[in-house]
Amino acid sequence: GDSVTQMEGPVTLSEEAFLTINCTYTATGYPSLFWYVQYPGEGLQLLLKATKADDKGSNKGFEATYRKETTSFHLEKGSVQVSDSAVYFCALVVRAQKLVFGQGTRLTINP
Amino acid sequence: EPEVTQTPSHQVTQMGQEVILRCVPISNHLYFYWYRQILGQKVEFLVSFYNNEISEKSEIFDDQFSVERPDGSNFTLKIRSTKLEDSAMYFCASFQTPATGYTFGSGTRLTVV
Numbered sequence: 379g380d381s382v383t384q385m386e387g388p389v390t391l392s393e394e395a396f397l398t399i400n401c402t403y404t405a406t407g408y409p410s411l412f413w414y415v416q417y418p419g420e421g422l423q424l425l426l427k428a429t430k431a432d433d434k435g436s437n438k439g440f441e442a443t444y445r446k447e448t449t450s451f452h453l454e455k456g457s458v459q460v461s462d463s464a465v466y467f468c469a470l471v472v473r474a475q476k477l478v479f480g481q482g483t484r485l486t487i488n489p
Numbered sequence: 490e491p492e493v494t495q496t497p498s499h500q501v502t503q504m505g506q507e508v509i510l511r512c513v514p515i516s517n518h519l520y521f522y523w524y525r526q527i528l529g530q531k532v533e534f535l536v537s538f539y540n541n542e543i544s545e546k547s548e549i550f551d552d553q554f555s556v557e558r559p560d561g562s563n564f565t566l567k568i569r570s571t572k573l574e575d576s577a578m579y580f581c582a583s584f585q586t587p588a589t590g591y592t593f594g595s596g597t598r599l600t601v602v
Contacts, residue, residue: 412590421580421595422532467532476522476534476545477582477591 380405384468384480391458392488399453399483401442401468409470411435411444411451412477416465425453425466460487491515495581495594502571502601510566510597512581521564522582522591523556525549532580538564571601 385400403409413425413435426435431446440455451468468480494513502508514521523535536546536556543556555567564583568575578598582591 410590414593422582422593424590424592427590471591476537476547477524478534479532481531 380409380470380472380475380478382468382470382478382480384466384483387465387482388484388486390486390488393460394457395487397453397455397458397462397485399466399468399485401451401453401480403449403451403468403470405449405470405472407472409472411442412469412471413440413442413451413453414467414469414479416467416482418464422467458485458487460489463487491592493581493583493592493594495579495597497597498595499598500600502599504573504601505570507567507569508571508599510568510579510581510599512564512566512594513562514564514581514583515585515592516562518583518585518592520544520584521558523566524580524582524593525577526580526596527577535566535579568599571599573601575599576601 381404383402410429412427414422415425416422426437428435428444431444434443442451442453463486465482465484467482469477471477496511521538524532526532534547536550537544553569557565578596580596581594584591
């Protein structure tokens with residue numbers, strides 16, 4: 379079945395550090411890929427998405443490129459801020475089926 | 490920006506009681522979902538709803554659960570005879586097409602005591 383695997387957390391970085399959160403997937407067909415963010419005490423917010431191979435999603439300084447050859451969708455940011463502290467979920471959807479989430483990666487940024 | 494609205498934000502209920510969680514999806518969206526997140530764990534799919542019927546449900550979504558779209562705007566999740574292990578954050582979501590991405594509500598935290 380369809381699945382998403384994220385790098386284990388938690389991840390702790392200093393402000394202005396470079397961030398990578400790895401995400402790989404297994405899917406039948408051609409999925410759309412997403413990153414969602416959950417700030418403390420809040421719901422899930424769509425951070426960025428990519429719907430086909432080689433697409434790059436970007437938002438708020440975060441980027442992720444849909445790599446079909448490596449079945450990956452790694453999240454990157456060049457310079458993180460304290461306000462980026464949150465849990466990040468990689469997810470996929472195939473056609474109109476359910477959204478399948480990775481296990482989430484907790485990110486803490488220290489000043 | 491349009492939002493998915495969930496009420497209540499927090500519900501405490503005694504074990505064995507019935508609860509109804511309410512959601513108002515975005516008005517032009519066609520697909521509706523319920524997910525849950527047990528504290529500190531993965532977000533899990535419960536059920537999808539399209540064209541006024543369940544299109545898919547997970548193994549979690551047993552006879553204890555039901556969904557309804559009683560009118561043109563509300564989408565409800567009913568949990569009969571709640572158990573301690575039903576304590577979780579329940580998220581409603583909707584989308585117009587899969588490629589546009591889901592919009593999630595802010596969730597209902599259900600605590601069963």
